[in-house]
Amino acid sequence: MPNRPIPDDATDGPPDLAAKQGLHGHDGGAFNVETPAHLLDSPLTPAERMFVRNNGLWPEGLPDDPDDLVLTLDGHVEQPFALSLRALKARFETVEVTAVLECAGNGRGLLDPPVEGLPWAGGAVACARFGGFRLADLLRAAGPRPEAVYTAHHSPDQTETGAAALSRGLPLWKAASGETLVAHAMNGVPLPRTHGGPLRIVAPGFPGSAWQKWLTRIELRDREHDGAKMTGFDYRVPTTPVTPGDPLDDLDWAVIEDVPVKSLVTHPAAGARLAVGEAVEIRGFAWSGRVPVASVAVACDGTWREAAVEDGDGPWAWRRFRLTWTPSREGPATLIARARDAGGRPQPLGQAWNPRGYCNNGCQTLEVVVAASPR
Numbered sequence: 001m002p003n004r005p006i007p008d009d010a011t012d013g014p015p016d017l018a019a020k021q022g023l024h025g026h027d028g029g030a031f032n033v034e035t036p037a038h039l040l041d042s043p044l045t046p047a048e049r050m051f052v053r054n055n056g057l058w059p060e061g062l063p064d065d066p067d068d069l070v071l072t073l074d075g076h077v078e079q080p081f082a083l084s085l086r087a088l089k090a091r092f093e094t095v096e097v098t099a100v101l102e103c104a105g106n107g108r109g110l111l112d113p114p115v116e117g118l119p120w121a122g123g124a125v126a127c128a129r130f131g132g133f134r135l136a137d138l139l140r141a142a143g144p145r146p147e148a149v150y151t152a153h154h155s156p157d158q159t160e161t162g163a164a165a166l167s168r169g170l171p172l173w174k175a176a177s178g179e180t181l182v183a184h185a186m187n188g189v190p191l192p193r194t195h196g197g198p199l200r201i202v203a204p205g206f207p208g209s210a211w212q213k214w215l216t217r218i219e220l221r222d223r224e225h226d227g228a229k230m231t232g233f234d235y236r237v238p239t240t241p242v243t244p245g246d247p248l249d250d251l252d253w254a255v256i257e258d259v260p261v262k263s264l265v266t267h268p269a270a271g272a273r274l275a276v277g278e279a280v281e282i283r284g285f286a287w288s289g290r291v292p293v294a295s296v297a298v299a300c301d302g303t304w305r306e307a308a309v310e311d312g313d314g315p316w317a318w319r320r321f322r323l324t325w326t327p328s329r330e331g332p333a334t335l336i337a338r339a340r341d342a343g344g345r346p347q348p349l350g351q352a353w354n355p356r357g358y359c360n361n362g363c364q365t366l367e368v369v370v371a372a373s374p375r
């Protein structure tokens, strides 16, 4: 399906696409939309406000009844199996994890010099409560052989030339971690088709590319997976610092297995009109990968102040930060949020440039306008 304007009825797309109102669409052959920051102002992002990242066309051939979906687990295992979602629900416990889903390319569009790839401005991020089976439980049932070190995830979505759109995997340590799910629910309802239903991988702390949608097969491998968008420069970063113009082939590239600390102001909105002497709550969310968020500071019109940071819904959820600011002078003003992780690493004040534009956690800069007196 070409990326046309978001349809206002569901006749030609997955049933929940119709609700994607207020999101910003990107050009290209696949359906990709992102969320303006002010629409992300709730601890759990509703499905209708969640960004969509498709590397290919919508999948075909998935069953109408999600419970009829068959998931195969094979490869380097003792007991391969193929079970319907109905049978999986009967056999495996469903647990819930609240986690941040962020495209590795989020913020790429802010890089200078620009790099190839979807120019996400910063809204390819969301936080939701996922329900599903622990991948660890499925793996235990299949019995990985000693040589198994990596999973490979397979789905029916294809590019326009008929190749697999994306087939990513996880190192076994992450696949077998308790937070990694094969999810069939989101925010208390069956996982919407738009977001990978009937089944998707949820890999908290890994970039969205690892969260395989429309999952039909998990294969255990004795080496790192080499499926679509796993090799070359895709979803990889150079292991050493790089400057624009460096020849890419000379660099050592590693799969992204963590995300750096980051924050987003969700209120006020960019361009909001504030007033001298009138207090405004500045709030948003901070998140990170393996190393937890420690603190958030916000520069309000040039002065840095610490925000209060609330606990998230578990270790993989984003954390609300708040700060009250009373503008004291008229004119344009800049708000900059800067989170720091428990290892003492702050978000860079500039950009985190790399050749493919992944994991740009540079501080968001928000312009507002302060008027002379209350409206």
Ligand SMILES: Nc1nc2c(c(=O)[nH]1)N[C@H]1C(S)=C(S)[C@@H](COP(=O)(O)O)O[C@H]1N2
Pocket: 050, 051, 052, 053, 054, 055, 056, 101, 102, 103, 104, 155, 157, 165, 166, 194, 195, 196, 207, 208, 209, 210, 211, 212, 213, 214
């Ligand atoms: N099968 C499949 N899974 C996929 C993708 C895809 O194109 N095909 N895109 C990945 C990428 S790059 C991201 S960022 C997330 C986006 O998830 P969402 O569309 O639910 O927001 O899905 C991941 N899973």
Ligand SMILES: [Mo]
Pocket: 053, 102, 103, 104, 105, 208, 209
């Ligand atoms: Mo992504």
